Amino acid sequence: MSESFEIGAPPIAVVLKKSARARRFSLRISNVDGTVSLTMPKRAAKRDALAFATAQEGWMRKHLDKQPDRIVPVFGGTILIDGAPVLLLQGQGRRVVFNAEGLAVPGTPEQLAGKLRAYLKTMARDRLSDASERYAAQVGRKVSRITLRDTRSRWGSCTSDGNLMYSWRLVMAPRAVQDYVAAHEVCHLLEMNHSAAYWANVAAVYPDYQAQRQWLRDHGAQLHRVVL
Template sequence: MRTVLGAPEYRDGNGFIAEVIRTSRRKTADIRVEEGAVSVIVPVSTSIEKIDQLLLSKRMWIKEKMALQRDMATASSKQFVSGEAFPYLGRNYRLKVECGPFSPAKLLQGRLVVQTPEGSQQPHMIRNALVRWYKRQASLKIREKVKRYAPIVGVEPAGVNIKTFKSRWGSCTAKGELEFNWLIMLAPNRMVDYVVIHELCHLIHHDHSPEFWREVMRVMPDYQQCREWLRENSEGLVV
């Protein structure tokens, strides 16, 4: 797992906002575009000037990647304007859009507050800010739940990672690492519990055998209701 130092930094890439992640685990820079959100992972001592030069040199590639991901993204009816509701762990929170320099989304007084510059790219930047916020919450909340339920299941995962999956909520790798789809944060809290318990149980049984389901039921007797809810509502869990 990478070591990330300090608070997040953001750079304006002229049409996109890049999150700067400084890490002691890298000797070279790396640019990633996930869900249309741009991240640049750099060694700790990398200067802002060098980061800006890198983003400028890769601007065309970044824009092409963002456009491709927008075309492939699951259709959403959201317009990313103030007043729209976004679900988080079973509750809806109204979006509040403020104009100004880009800053991370925050949950303040029952509202999801996003600050971005005005312009044609604003809806896209607002979505990026919300995706980043959901991913941060997923990283915090899911790790808390893994820590809570792992002793009950009687296992210890090798690691916990947050991913983007198209058709599943989680996975258990051959190395014993658990991976979770950040979109589960749009579901009620109990559904997140179910997904965490489900993947933890895969550390004991790597299939969906009767023994596996008995283990899930031992920890979560109402798991079938959660499983059914996700089957019926998964298509609506999009940002």
Template sequence: MLFRPGRPAARPNPSPDVLAPVVLSIGGRDVTVTLRRNPRALRYTLRVRAVERDVVLTVPPRGSVIEAHAFAHRYRDWIATRLARLPDRVLLQPGARIPLRGVEHHIVHRPHLRGTVWIEAGEDGPLLCVAGEAPHVARRVGDFLKREAKADLTIASRRHAAALEVAIGRITLRDTASRWGSCSSSGALSYSWRLILAPPHVLDYLAAHEVAHRREMNHGPRFWATVKRLCPGYERAEAWLRSHGASLHRYGERAAR
């Protein structure tokens, strides 16, 4: 682009969808409210997202930043109430209790023993024992959970694929907030590692769900008939995810920012 001498270059106008966030003081701390313009929105709407543990304000096409800020301030008490209801974060550290295949395990540090992570029987339930130095406990527990998730999901996916007589590709694990699994057109499967925290019938249903997409890349009647064939009573697993799925995101190696 050429500019005439003596005339400053014009600065590009910012995108109308890039809106300045709102920062509210709630309970002695600053809470950032992200503003997102939605061309299909009819009104201002607020959401406190349990998984991301954040606040999002949707702005309609003709809404303004000034109105959005005023709306957020007007509903500050509502935001405070919803944030207070979020379950506390649980770090993968000694003393914590975490579900493994739906059963609560108590994390115990065994610094003087050799090995990585193993399970022992305890007086009040199973123990998840971790060897090594204290700074590595959270990472070792996280790695253990992901290995267990990969093993269980691989077994379940291959079993369902054999039942349908379809081929599946590579199986990978992610930590996504919006979906528990996915299936690409090439047959590659991706799952949330957090499914290892849920009861086994939930993990098995998600494997059946994604493998069923190898026959039907949609969510039509034939797809659900295939899911039911692979996983009779899958509705129970879906109900569990609706009620408890968000709580699986409580657990992590590091505290939320």
């Protein structure tokens, strides 16, 4: 179990993690969301961890200053859907409405993030479920279950019993990228690895996969910058 503490002014939040395999203190700053993590040996004292982090405050601030700004959705601003910016409007009633004018979200500014997240997750489930079933039919396999998460280290995963997991943030990427990730995970139903045979299967169902992989390398971090 992890805990956190703050150092300096303005404060830097540091997540403290104990590891039985760690032999020394080590700091890591996530390129995705700027989270600062300090891993410490299991038997080390917390006061020593605090002293180590304090000594590294300058290093942390230097690297945090290079982090891209986080994006907080606001009415009048935009949100990416299918790789294109969509205007966020203050809607009426109880339902989110998506049309040519933009995305109308009912409620207060404080409720915007929660309602927007719920809507995007529903949209992502529909898109990725349809794509998964389509590619599964092409390779002659069946999908057992699909779950959505807000993962940081991967866009999707596949288990040997046919369960697929996707990051719901993929709905902000172009449709071609969404389709590629679905094809990528479905092909793991044939090969639970990244061998040459596996990539041959991906190329067979999605020939243009290299361009979509590159899009995620170039722009994937931008999807995680949105605070939802």
